[in-house]
Amino acid sequence: MKHRYLPMTESDKKQMLDTIGVESIDELFSDIPEKVRFDRQYDLKPMLSETDLLKELSGLAGQNADTNSHASFLGAGVYDHYKPVIVDHVISRSEFYTAYTPYQPEFSQGELQAIFEFQSMICELTGMDIANSSMYDGGTSLAEAGMLAAGHTRRKKLLISEAVHPEYRDVVKTYALGQSIDVLEIPLKDGQTDYDALRSMIDGDTAGVMVQYPNFFGQVENIREAADIAHENKSLFIVSSNPLALAVLTPPGKLGADITVGDAQPFGIPEAFGGPHCGYFAVTKKLMRKVPGRLVGETNDEEGRRGYVLTLQAREQHIRRDKATSNICSNQALNALAASVAMSALGKQGVREMAMQNISKTQYAIRAFKEAGYEVLFGGPSFNEFVVKCKEPVADLNGRLLDAGIIGGYHLGLTYPELEGHMLIAVTEQRTKEEIDALVQEMEAIHA
Amino acid sequence: MHKENQPLIFEISKEGRIGYSLPELDVPETDLAGLLPEGLLREEPAELPEASELDIMRHYTALSKRNHGVDSGFYPLGSCTMKYNPKVNEAVARLSGFANVHPLQEESSVQGAMELMYDLQEHLVEITGMDEVTLQSAAGAHGEWTALMMIRAFHEANGDHNRTKVIIPDSAHGTNPASATVAGLETITVKSDENGLVDIEDLKRVAGEDTAALMLTNPNTLGLFEENILEMAEIVHGVGGKLYYDGANLNAIMSKVRPGDMGFDAVHLNLHKTFTGPHGGGGPGSGPVGVKKELIPFLPKPVLVKKDDVFTFDYDRPQSIGRIKPFYGNFGINVRAYAYIRSMGADGLKLVSEYAVLNANYMMRRLAPHFDLPYDRHCKHEFVLSGRRQKQLGVRTLDIAKRLLDFGFHPPTIYFPLNVEEGMMIEPTETESKETLDAFIDAMIQIARETEENPEIVQEAPHTTVVSRLDETQAARKPVLRYERPESAEPVAVN
Numbered sequence: 027m028k029h030r031y032l033p034m035t036e037s038d039k040k041q042m043l044d045t046i047g048v049e050s051i052d053e054l055f056s057d058i059p060e061k062v063r064f065d066r067q068y069d070l071k072p073m074l075s076e077t078d079l080l081k082e083l084s085g086l087a088g089q090n091a092d093t094n095s096h097a098s099f100l101g102a103g104v105y106d107h108y109k110p111v112i113v114d115h116v117i118s119r120s121e122f123y124t125a126y127t128p129y130q131p132e133f134s135q136g137e138l139q140a141i142f143e144f145q146s147m148i149c150e151l152t153g154m155d156i157a158n159s160s161m162y163d164g165g166t167s168l169a170e171a172g173m174l175a176a177g178h179t180r181r182k183k184l185l186i187s188e189a190v191h192p193e194y195r196d197v198v199k200t201y202a203l204g205q206s207i208d209v210l211e212i213p214l215k216d217g218q219t220d221y222d223a224l225r226s227m228i229d230g231d232t233a234g235v236m237v238q239y240p241n242f243f244g245q246v247e248n249i250r251e252a253a254d255i256a257h258e259n260k261s262l263f264i265v266s267s268n269p270l271a272l273a274v275l276t277p278p279g280k281l282g283a284d285i286t287v288g289d290a291q292p293f294g295i296p297e298a299f300g301g302p303h304c305g306y307f308a309v310t311k312k313l314m315r316k317v318p319g320r321l322v323g324e325t326n327d328e329e330g331r332r333g334y335v336l337t338l339q340a341r342e343q344h345i346r347r348d349k350a351t352s353n354i355c356s357n358q359a360l361n362a363l364a365a366s367v368a369m370s371a372l373g374k375q376g377v378r379e380m381a382m383q384n385i386s387k388t389q390y391a392i393r394a395f396k397e398a399g400y401e402v403l404f405g406g407p408s409f410n411e412f413v414v415k416c417k418e419p420v421a422d423l424n425g426r427l428l429d430a431g432i433i434g435g436y437h438l439g440l441t442y443p444e445l446e447g448h449m450l451i452a453v454t455e456q457r458t459k460e461e462i463d464a465l466v467q468e469m470e471a472i473h474a
Numbered sequence: 475m476h477k478e479n480q481p482l483i484f485e486i487s488k489e490g491r492i493g494y495s496l497p498e499l500d501v502p503e504t505d506l507a508g509l510l511p512e513g514l515l516r517e518e519p520a521e522l523p524e525a526s527e528l529d530i531m532r533h534y535t536a537l538s539k540r541n542h543g544v545d546s547g548f549y550p551l552g553s554c555t556m557k558y559n560p561k562v563n564e565a566v567a568r569l570s571g572f573a574n575v576h577p578l579q580e581e582s583s584v585q586g587a588m589e590l591m592y593d594l595q596e597h598l599v600e601i602t603g604m605d606e607v608t609l610q611s612a613a614g615a616h617g618e619w620t621a622l623m624m625i626r627a628f629h630e631a632n633g634d635h636n637r638t639k640v641i642i643p644d645s646a647h648g649t650n651p652a653s654a655t656v657a658g659l660e661t662i663t664v665k666s667d668e669n670g671l672v673d674i675e676d677l678k679r680v681a682g683e684d685t686a687a688l689m690l691t692n693p694n695t696l697g698l699f700e701e702n703i704l705e706m707a708e709i710v711h712g713v714g715g716k717l718y719y720d721g722a723n724l725n726a727i728m729s730k731v732r733p734g735d736m737g738f739d740a741v742h743l744n745l746h747k748t749f750t751g752p753h754g755g756g757g758p759g760s761g762p763v764g765v766k767k768e769l770i771p772f773l774p775k776p777v778l779v780k781k782d783d784v785f786t787f788d789y790d791r792p793q794s795i796g797r798i799k800p801f802y803g804n805f806g807i808n809v810r811a812y813a814y815i816r817s818m819g820a821d822g823l824k825l826v827s828e829y830a831v832l833n834a835n836y837m838m839r840r841l842a843p844h845f846d847l848p849y850d851r852h853c854k855h856e857f858v859l860s861g862r863r864q865k866q867l868g869v870r871t872l873d874i875a876k877r878l879l880d881f882g883f884h885p886p887t888i889y890f891p892l893n894v895e896e897g898m899m900i901e902p903t904e905t906e907s908k909e910t911l912d913a914f915i916d917a918m919i920q921i922a923r924e925t926e927e928n929p930e931i932v933q934e935a936p937h938t939t940v941v942s943r944l945d946e947t948q949a950a951r952k953p954v955l956r957y958e959r960p961e962s963a964e965p966v967a968v969n
């Protein structure tokens with residue numbers, strides 16, 4: 027059998043076997059005990075030519091409703107945003123995507139510098155002192171923040187707002203289980219974290235207080251109050267944040283956050299059915315040596331030229347092994363690069379304009395729903411999401427909307443039983459006025 | 475050689491330039507000050523770059539030229555399986571029906587994506603010999619932790635609360651003990667014997683009623699097959715522990731032996747290694763976990779199931795360890811791995827392992843006269859040399875690695891595994907031609923000769939890279955981890 031990925035020829039094989047001094051390739055596997063050797067062929071689907079593979083996978087892809095064929099109002103942590111075309115051109119440069127972790131800095135200055143720039147941009151947006159080179163996603167990043175807080179404070183309890191993404195909360199709980207950390211949920215009050223409840227729940231065993239900003243319902247909470255409650259109790263204040271919103275909101279670093287985490291997916295990263303996205307992790311200076319994952323630092327070479335290296339590695343698993351506080355090794359570097367390119371292209375003006383468009387279009391949609399007689403929940407300001415009480419079961423409604431070329435919102439009843447029949451609707455800069463009007467109209471159609 | 479500093483994107487920024495294109499706002503603009511409560515309106519804008527699209531493209535193109543990937547040249551980084559990343563994989567992952575699909579859409583609107591995931595799971599079940607696979611873990615380390623959490627839950631469900639120890643060989647990757655710690659388990663190190671294999675007597679000594687699991691990669695990180703695997707499985711199972719397989723080294727054994735048949739109860743795979751997910755400069759990867767029947771109830775939520783030809787996510791899993799990641803794993807990487815498996819087929823995957831092992835043994839034999847070979851037997855997909863001999867002449871393995879850069883080769887993994895002095899771990903992979911292997915071997919032989927005749931040229935390497943050796947001590951002592959704008963910054967030209 028010949029294959030385009032396998033350059034071995036018969037004469038290569040013969041010469042190599044001769045050099046090794048064996049008769050056959052099988053001899054090289056003679057150390058595998060006979061008893062366990064695999065003696066048949068894998069039972070897999072047949073091999074496909076390049077053309078057939080493209081055909082077959084295009085067929086599978088074609089079965090999915092996507093945001094090119096549909097107008098999407100689905101958010102809940104993953105958003106359909108403007109992706110500058112330049113992003114894919116940069117990350118398609120194979121010097122980037124076919125490299126691995128920059129262990130040899132002289133050969134990896136491009137990647138190292140790109141990560142240093144990513145770290146800097148995340149610091150700018152979040153108002154934090156230090157950001158790492160990326161985490162798997164926003165959820166695991168939040169979980170690692172919780173573990174950091176427990177380790178740093180030597181306390182064993184985390185308080186997490188119910189207004190944090192339900193799937194993020196679940197991930198935090200799984201990690202906490204491993205570490206024997208208790209996770210208690212702070213209840214809601216009108217779609218925001220109930221700070222009075224927080225005040226009564228917090229105690230000397232609370233390692234960290236976790237909130238989301240803007241929260242899962244799109245509400246912009248005044249998190250400074252929560253920061254003060256956490257700090258009075260010497261707990262760390264941990265904020266999970268959509269970085270796009272921070273273009274116009276006071277950054278968590280200015281509101282008392284000790285750790286800010288989140289996902290950079292809104293910056294140039296496709297939804298991709300949930301991953302790969304790009305977790306970010308940012309802290310104040312005092313937590314620098316506790317950060318999980320890789321950090322890139324600036325230094326000089328022997329001739330005094332500026333250069334970049336992986337640094338403060340004594341924190342990491344390959345040095346510290348079972349004493350490491352995080353096990354992360356591979357991260358999401360290529361997506362951090364994608365986010366950097368998007369943040370560069372949008373730039374200082376573009377991130378603001380894009381964030382403003384999200385807010386303005388969301389306000390427009392809220393008004394349109396109210397005018398159509400819908401109850402729009404929660405009184406606080408919205409970033410790019412809001413909650414609407416539907417007039418029919420949400421699953422039926424979403425099915426109907428799909429037929430009309432619309433991907434509807436998130437059914438809140440799935441994770442908040444008290445919000446059965448309610449939909450979380452996201453309106454990004456990608457949605458036009460016409461599409462918003464069409465959504466309201468389609469939702470009404472059956473009732474007209 | 476570039477003698478000047480490469481400017482940062484922030485340094486080419488100039489007030490007033492833009493690199494984006496958004497449509498005109500088609501609804502009334504909201505007055506932010508009226509919307510947000512006091513103190514939540516950002517006062518100082520985030521200082522992101524201001525640059526034109528061309529300037530940005532040139533900047534990143536310049537950076538890419540200062541980076542070495544598999545497409546740039548040979549990259550025999552041991553334990554990382556730096557094989558060719560097929561371009562068709564990139565094409566299919568970018569199909570709109572995969573790239574632009576939201577994870578929370580109605581299941582009826584994403585059946586194609588779910589079918590691909592299901593089919594990939596089935597293929598991985600067959601390749602590993604396990605009973606079920608989940609695609610949720612984002613990378614190898616994430617998979618290790620997931621599986622250890624499941625093993626812990628399994629023991630606890632049996633009322634076995636004292637199984638808190640994970641036995642890990644001294645040659646293991648650092649993520650193994652770190653994952654155990656994050657899962658709340660304790661690491662017990664088991665020694666290697668004089669053949670580079672797990673010391674069976676030591677294993678018998680440490681295994682006991684407190685054993686939760688043994689973590690092992692086979693072939694191990696020396697590239698050697700643990701031929702006593704069945705005896706080891708017996709010892710660990712005999713005391714009630716589970717066997718965990720670190721699948722980072724699966725490239726050596728496809729179609730030859732399956733983890734499930736060797737007695738392993740749980741396994742993670744690095745789809746970004748054996749199955750060609752591009753390494754991306756450090757990620758994203760994908761680290762699916764496969765398990766035997768007994769562990770299935772503990773799989774993370776949700777579990778993808780097929781009922782009457784319809785795919786759905788099952789959340790009703792009372793014994794599940796819970797959620798380990800938002801959504802369903804690194805789908806985009808899983809699409810690439812699936813495309814690769816379908817491109818190779820069963821026959822192709824068998825050749826992959828055969829050629830990976832042939833290439834490694836060929837290199838090992840040709841290099842053995844020039845460097846120390848601590849364990850002289852057939853290797854699998856990789857092998858470890860020691861630079862002891864060169865060190866006595868004043869040339870360290872680090873120097874050899876740096877000298878290789880002058881030849882345009884990425885160096886091997888160095889100083890790992892920890893049980894080899896001055897180690898160099900070389901993994902050629904099957905996608906490299908004999909000519910490439912020979913060129914690398916020639917370079918290594920030349921460096922060995924230089925070490926004897928002209929050690930300075932090695933000690934002072936690299937000589938041809940865009941920067942020379944960097945001061946890592948300075949980087950750690952006075953950490954500069956972000957750009958800070960100087961008071962009077964003038965933009966510089968892109969180069």
Ligand SMILES: Cc1ncc(COP(=O)(O)O)c(C=O)c1O
Nearest residue numbers: 355356553613614615647649722
């Ligand atoms: C043997 C081994 N185990 C585990 C890992 C961890 O995998 P990842 O980096 O995907 O987390 C690696 C790779 O880095 C490895 O080589």
